[in-house]
Amino acid sequence: MDHASRPAILTPDREGIAEAARILREGGLVAVPTETVYGLAARADRDESVAAIYKAKGRPSFNPLIVHVAGLEAAQALATFDARALQLADAFWPGPLTLVLPLRDDAPVAAAVTARLATVALRCPAHPVMRALIAETGLPLAAPSANRSGGVSPTDAAHVVSSLEDRIDAVIDAGTCEAGLESTIIALREGGRWQVLRPGPISERRIAAVLGTSSEAVTSQAIEAPGQLASHYAPGKPVRLDAPTAQADEFHIGFGDVAGDVTLSASGDLDEAAARLYALLHEAAASQQKRIAVAPIPHDGIGTAINDRLRRAAA
Numbered sequence: 001m002d003h004a005s006r007p008a009i010l011t012p013d014r015e016g017i018a019e020a021a022r023i024l025r026e027g028g029l030v031a032v033p034t035e036t037v038y039g040l041a042a043r044a045d046r047d048e049s050v051a052a053i054y055k056a057k058g059r060p061s062f063n064p065l066i067v068h069v070a071g072l073e074a075a076q077a078l079a080t081f082d083a084r085a086l087q088l089a090d091a092f093w094p095g096p097l098t099l100v101l102p103l104r105d106d107a108p109v110a111a112a113v114t115a116r117l118a119t120v121a122l123r124c125p126a127h128p129v130m131r132a133l134i135a136e137t138g139l140p141l142a143a144p145s146a147n148r149s150g151g152v153s154p155t156d157a158a159h160v161v162s163s164l165e166d167r168i169d170a171v172i173d174a175g176t177c178e179a180g181l182e183s184t185i186i187a188l189r190e191g192g193r194w195q196v197l198r199p200g201p202i203s204e205r206r207i208a209a210v211l212g213t214s215s216e217a218v219t220s221q222a223i224e225a226p227g228q229l230a231s232h233y234a235p236g237k238p239v240r241l242d243a244p245t246a247q248a249d250e251f252h253i254g255f256g257d258v259a260g261d262v263t264l265s266a267s268g269d270l271d272e273a274a275a276r277l278y279a280l281l282h283e284a285a286a287s288q289q290k291r292i293a294v295a296p297i298p299h300d301g302i303g304t305a306i307n308d309r310l311r312r313a314a315a
């Protein structure tokens with residue numbers, strides 16, 4: 001492909017999806033829309049393709065990737081599902097839930113995907129374009145968020161291009177992602193225990209309602225998912241949280257009654273705030289101001305995930 005034209009911008013229709021599938025089958029890298037954030041996809045069964053993801057992102061090789069599948073049947077070829085995993089898949093797939101499950105010995109997954117852990121992270125996405133792409137390739141696709149490692153995740157194609165530039169082959173531009181925050185990651189453990197490895201669009205309460213075992217639930221303290229390191233989602237400027245007012249040199253991100261220079265949601269709607277969070281962090285990063293201040297955000301529902309990302313952005 002001509003260097004100057006990279007990445008190719010593909011349309012989210014049959015033609016664009018067919019071209020994306022061709023690039024992926026040949027081992028290339030394509031940024032793809034999902035209902036959470038844009039992902040950087042490669043075929044999950046080939047070492048060189050997976051290695052290319054780590055290289056393009058500058059991602060440490062000890063940080064494993066999520067594998068995206070068409071449905072439960074494809075997932076069961078890769079991991080062992082117990083009764084609880086089946087219940088969660090039934091309740092939340094397709095959708096923004098990632099399950100960390102025991103990797104099958106015969107799973108056609110490159111070793112680099114799991115960073116040699118005995119488990120694999122699986123997600124069945126809901127976005128129609130991503131679903132069509134998985135169907136067209138007939139392959140499980142490894143896809144971390146489509147940003148340089150440590151940076152703010154992309155919620156539109158322009159974010160992807162400005163972060164990864166010509167390090168990738170193509171991006172399918174399907175507009176803005178609906179949820180705006182990465183999937184909830186749940187690890188199922190021995191003896192009925194489970195852990196939230198990353199809070200996300202599906203709340204812990206909804207998981208507990210399905211598993212019916214909230215008393216046995218343990219919330220992650222020592223976090224094993226290396227992507228959960230404190231300094232993540234960094235916009236490249238100091239970030240101050242819980243700020244009802246801002247200084248002159250701060251770009252102020254508001255919420256509810258706190259107007260700010262821009263607002264996550266004037267009406268105080270947490271779903272709207274989640275969908276807008278990364279776009280406003282990108283905007284704040286590009287602004288004149290040297291620092292960023294963010295209004296207080298309530299901790300209920302998806303507010304837990306918003307505050308988790310803000311804490312990491314500020315770390």
Ligand code: TXA
Pocket residue numbers: 034036037038039040063064065066096098100114117119120121123143144145146181182183185197198224225226227228
């Ligand atoms: O919404 C999402 O999940 C997006 C879209 C593209 O699907 N993907 C995403 O991928 O957020 P990424 O790579 O940015 O985050 C994957 C997280 C990391 O924190 C990683 O450490 C964790 O999943 N992870 C992957 N495999 C794991 C495993 N076997 N055990 C524990 N954590 C794992």
Ligand code: MG
Pocket residue numbers: 144145153227
């Ligand atoms: Mg990420």
